[in-house]
Amino acid sequence: MILTALEFLGLIAFAASGALAAVRSELDVFGVVVVGLTTALGGGIIRDVLLGITPPTTLRTWPYLAVCGGTALVVFVFHPQVAKLRRGVLLADALGLGVFATAGTTIALNAGATPYAACLIGMTTGIGGGAVRDLLLREIPLVLRKEIYAVAALAGAVLVVVGHALRLPAGPVTAVSAAAVVGVRMLALWRRWNAPVAKGPETG
Numbered sequence: 001m002i003l004t005a006l007e008f009l010g011l012i013a014f015a016a017s018g019a020l021a022a023v024r025s026e027l028d029v030f031g032v033v034v035v036g037l038t039t040a041l042g043g044g045i046i047r048d049v050l051l052g053i054t055p056p057t058t059l060r061t062w063p064y065l066a067v068c069g070g071t072a073l074v075v076f077v078f079h080p081q082v083a084k085l086r087r088g089v090l091l092a093d094a095l096g097l098g099v100f101a102t103a104g105t106t107i108a109l110n111a112g113a114t115p116y117a118a119c120l121i122g123m124t125t126g127i128g129g130g131a132v133r134d135l136l137l138r139e140i141p142l143v144l145r146k147e148i149y150a151v152a153a154l155a156g157a158v159l160v161v162v163g164h165a166l167r168l169p170a171g172p173v174t175a176v177s178a179a180a181v182v183g184v185r186m187l188a189l190w191r192r193w194n195a196p197v198a199k200g201p202e203t204g
Helices: 001-023 027-053 062-078 079-084 084-109 114-134 150-165 170-191
Strands: none
Touching: 001 027, 001 062, 001 079, 001 084, 001 114, 027 062, 027 084, 027 114, 062 079, 079 084, 079 170, 084 114, 084 150, 084 170, 114 150, 150 170
16 A cells, blocks of 8 residues: 555656656657656656566556546646746655655566566666656767666665665665655755766876
8 A cells, every 4th residue: 555655656756857858858748748757658668568567557547547647637727837946846756766666676676586686677676767857858878878767766775675685675675765765866956966987088
């Protein structure tokens, strides 16, 4: 129950962030909905494909598509107000990252994945939708930039695996790990922490 609630919370967060990015790129209403759906559902679809779950969980029942599509439409209509909430949008994206990375790890473990594979699948679940979003909008995926993003997702996945190894309750472990991902992501944005990047060749 907790896992399902967190998953839908993550869907709304990612759909909103994806739709807002599409609005900023001046896409029409159909494009905004498509990007919102892709951002929200992309990571979960990649996860299920890697785990051999077919058809993907988010495509089996209508609530997933309805919630994501509805969120994207709301953002399209009220985007001037949403755009003013910059911190809220960043928090929503961080929330989606934390929820999907940790829930994806839990699902992978329940499907019989090894701890190593579960960590990678969890991280991919968290960053997959955003990476596809950026590619659709012809941007370098955020995960490949210097910001602390994928590292935060991987840290959350590792926490879930550790909790699973210690036989702690899955729901609370997932929730606490998701909160840790959000905390790391927001702290990195606040403190402007970045991953190291290679410096260009020295000139003359």
